[in-house]
Amino acid sequence: MADSKQNMAGISVKNPVTGQEIGVVPKSTRDDVQAAVERAQDAQLAWGAASVEERCRVIRKWGDLIWENQERVMRVIRDETGKNDTGAFIEIIGLDNYIAYYTKHASEFLRPERRQPIFPIIQRGKVYHKPLGVVGVISPWNYPMMLAFLDAVPALLAGNTVVIKPSEITPFSALVTADLAYQAGVPEHVIQIVTGDGETGAALVDYVDMICFTGSTATGRKVAVQAAERLIPFSLELGGKDAMIVLADADLDIAASAAITGSCENAGQMCISIERIYVEEKIYDRFVEKVKTLIHQMTMGAGDGLDIHMGSMTNERELLRVEEHIKDAVEKGAEVIYGGKRRPDLGPLFFEPTILINVDHSMKIMKEETFGPVIPIMKVYNVDEAVRLANDTEYGLSGSVFTRNLALGERIATRLNTGDVSVNRTQAVPASAAMSWGGQKYSGFGGRRGDKEGILRFTATQSILVDTQIGYKPGLTILDPTTLMFLKLMRLARRYVPFL
Numbered sequence: 289m290a291d292s293k294q295n296m297a298g299i300s301v302k303n304p305v306t307g308q309e310i311g312v313v314p315k316s317t318r319d320d321v322q323a324a325v326e327r328a329q330d331a332q333l334a335w336g337a338a339s340v341e342e343r344c345r346v347i348r349k350w351g352d353l354i355w356e357n358q359e360r361v362m363r364v365i366r367d368e369t370g371k372n373d374t375g376a377f378i379e380i381i382g383l384d385n386y387i388a389y390y391t392k393h394a395s396e397f398l399r400p401e402r403r404q405p406i407f408p409i410i411q412r413g414k415v416y417h418k419p420l421g422v423v424g425v426i427s428p429w430n431y432p433m434m435l436a437f438l439d440a441v442p443a444l445l446a447g448n449t450v451v452i453k454p455s456e457i458t459p460f461s462a463l464v465t466a467d468l469a470y471q472a473g474v475p476e477h478v479i480q481i482v483t484g485d486g487e488t489g490a491a492l493v494d495y496v497d498m499i500c501f502t503g504s505t506a507t508g509r510k511v512a513v514q515a516a517e518r519l520i521p522f523s524l525e526l527g528g529k530d531a532m533i534v535l536a537d538a539d540l541d542i543a544a545s546a547a548i549t550g551s552c553e554n555a556g557q558m559c560i561s562i563e564r565i566y567v568e569e570k571i572y573d574r575f576v577e578k579v580k581t582l583i584h585q586m587t588m589g590a591g592d593g594l595d596i597h598m599g600s601m602t603n604e605r606e607l608l609r610v611e612e613h614i615k616d617a618v619e620k621g622a623e624v625i626y627g628g629k630r631r632p633d634l635g636p637l638f639f640e641p642t643i644l645i646n647v648d649h650s651m652k653i654m655k656e657e658t659f660g661p662v663i664p665i666m667k668v669y670n671v672d673e674a675v676r677l678a679n680d681t682e683y684g685l686s687g688s689v690f691t692r693n694l695a696l697g698e699r700i701a702t703r704l705n706t707g708d709v710s711v712n713r714t715q716a717v718p719a720s721a722a723m724s725w726g727g728q729k730y731s732g733f734g735g736r737r738g739d740k741e742g743i744l745r746f747t748a749t750q751s752i753l754v755d756t757q758i759g760y761k762p763g764l765t766i767l768d769p770t771t772l773m774f775l776k777l778m779r780l781a782r783r784y785v786p787f788l
C-alpha cells in the first residue's frame with residue numbers, strides 16, 4: 289500500500305473523460321522505495337518459507353475477491369483510463385485467467401526436478417527452484433490493473449514478495465486491487481505499491497533482486513542498463529508494431545471484424561494491437577470494403593455496457609502521436625477512408641477509429657508504434673511480400689495470419705519474427721496462460737509470460753548433488769584408480785545405454 293510516511297508531494301490523477309481529479313497519490317522518494325523494499329525483504333522470509341500450496345490458497349482467494357468486486361475495480365480502471373467496459377473487463381478476466389492457471393500448476397512447476405549426476409546410481413541429482421527475494425514490477429497505464437499484477441502473481445507463488453510501481457497516470461487500479469489482496473489474507477508487505485513517477489521507478493531498480501518492466505522500448509532500455517549495472521535479472525515487455533496478414537482464401541467477414549477489434553481494443557492502446565495489415569491483391573478491394581462497412585457500426589462513448597465498442601484514449605501525448613502519424617502518412621500519399629478526427633463532443637481525448645489505405649513503409653504509421661485506433665491496410669502481391677514486410681520492423685511482439693488453409697497459416701506463422709502468432713484470431717496467445725509469450729527484437733527481453741517459464745523466471749536455479757559414497761576411497765587426487773575406472777565405464781555406457 290502507499291505508505292502514510294511517504295513524501296507528501298503528491299501526484300494528481302485525473303479522469304481523461306471528465307478532466308476531474310480522481311485523487312492524489314504520494315510521489316514516493318528514493319528513501320520511501322528503499323524502506324518498502326526492506327519491509328518486503330523481511331516479509332519474504334515467512335512468505336518464502338510457506339508451502340507453495342499455502343501461497344496458492346491465499347492467491348486463489350484474492351482472485352475470487354477481485355472477481356466478486358469486479359464492478360468496483362472496473363469503475364476505478366475506467367475512471368483513470370477512459371476505457372470502456374469491455375477494456376476494463378478484459379483486465380479482470382486476464383488476471384483471473386493467470387491466477388487460475390498458476391495456482392493450479394505452481395506446485396508442479398516449482399517442484400524439485402531429478403537430473404542425472406555424473407555417476408548415476410551412486411549419486412542423486414536434483415534441481416531446485418528457489419525464490420529470488422524481492423521482485424520489483426514497473427507497469428504502464430494502458431492495462432493498469434492487469435499489467436501491475438500479471439507478473440506479480442507467478443512471482444508471489446514462487447515465494448517472492450513484490451513491490452510494484454504503477455504508472456503515475458493510473459495508480460488507483462493497482463491500489464484498489466492490492467487492497468483486495470490484503471482482505472484475502474495476503475500477509476502484510478508481501479505486496480506493496482509505491483506510487484510515483486519515473487524517478488520512483490528508477491529508484492526501485494536500485495534496490496530489488498529482480499525487475500520486471502512493462503512499458504516503452506525507450507524506458508525499457510534505461511531499465512536494462514541500470515539492472516545490468518547491478519547484475520540483477522530483469523525482464524522487459526515492450527512496444528510492438530504487430531502485423532496481420534490476410535491471404536486470398538481467408539474468410540473475409542472474420543478477417544474484417546478481427547481487423548477492427550484487433551486494432552481498436554482500448555482505442556488501440558495495446559502493446560499487441562494490430563498496427564498494420566497486409567492483404568493479398570486478389571481480395572484487397574473486397575476486404576477494405578468489408579472493414580469500412582463494419583466500422584460504421586462501431587459505437588464510441590463514455591457510457592456503460594458492452595455495446596459501447598470504443599472508449600477514450602488515455603492521454604494527450606498518445607493522441608498527438610496518432611495525429612502526427614496520420615498526417616505524415618497523408619503527406620506521403622495515404623488516404624483516410626474513414627475517421628481521422630478527434631471527437632470533442634464525446635470528451636477531450638476521443639479519437640475516431642481510422643482506416644488508412646495507400647500506405648507504404650516510407651511512412652511512420654507502418655514503422656513506428658502508433659498506439660491508437662488506426663487501421664492501415666496495404667496491398668501485397670503474394671505471401672512472400674507480406675512476410676517480408678511484416679518482418680520489416682525493429683519490433684517483434686505478436687502477429688496474426690488469416691487463411692482457410694490452416695497448415696499454410698501455421699507455416700507462415702513460423703516465418704514471422706515475433707514472440708507469438710495467432711492464426712485466424714488476433715491476440716489469442718497472450719490470452720492463453722499455458723502458452724508463453726514475450727517479444728523479440730525491440731519488443732522484449734529476458735523472460736516470457738505464461739507457461740512454466742513464466743514462473744521459473746522468478747526463481748534462482750540451484751542444482752544439488754548427493755553422493756552415497758559407495759566405492760569412494762579418500763585420497764589426494766580426484767583421479768584415483770576407482771574414479772578413473774568409473775569414468776571409463778560411464779563413457780562406454782553413455783554411448784550404448786539410451787537412458788544414460
Ligand code: NDP
Binds near residue numbers: 454485490503685
Ligand atoms: P513508459 O515506458 O513511459 O512507462 C512505463 C513505466 O515505467 C511507468 O510506470 C513509468 O512511470 C515508468 N518509468 C518511466 N521512466 C522510468 C525510468 N527511468 N526508470 C524506471 N521506470 C520508469 O510506458 P507507458 O506507460 O507509456 O506504456 C506504454 C508502452 O508500454 C507502449 O510502448 C506499449 O507498447 C508498452 N506495453 C508493452 C506491453 C507488453 O507486454 N509488451 C504491455 C503493455 C504496454 P510513469 O508513468 O509514472 O512515468
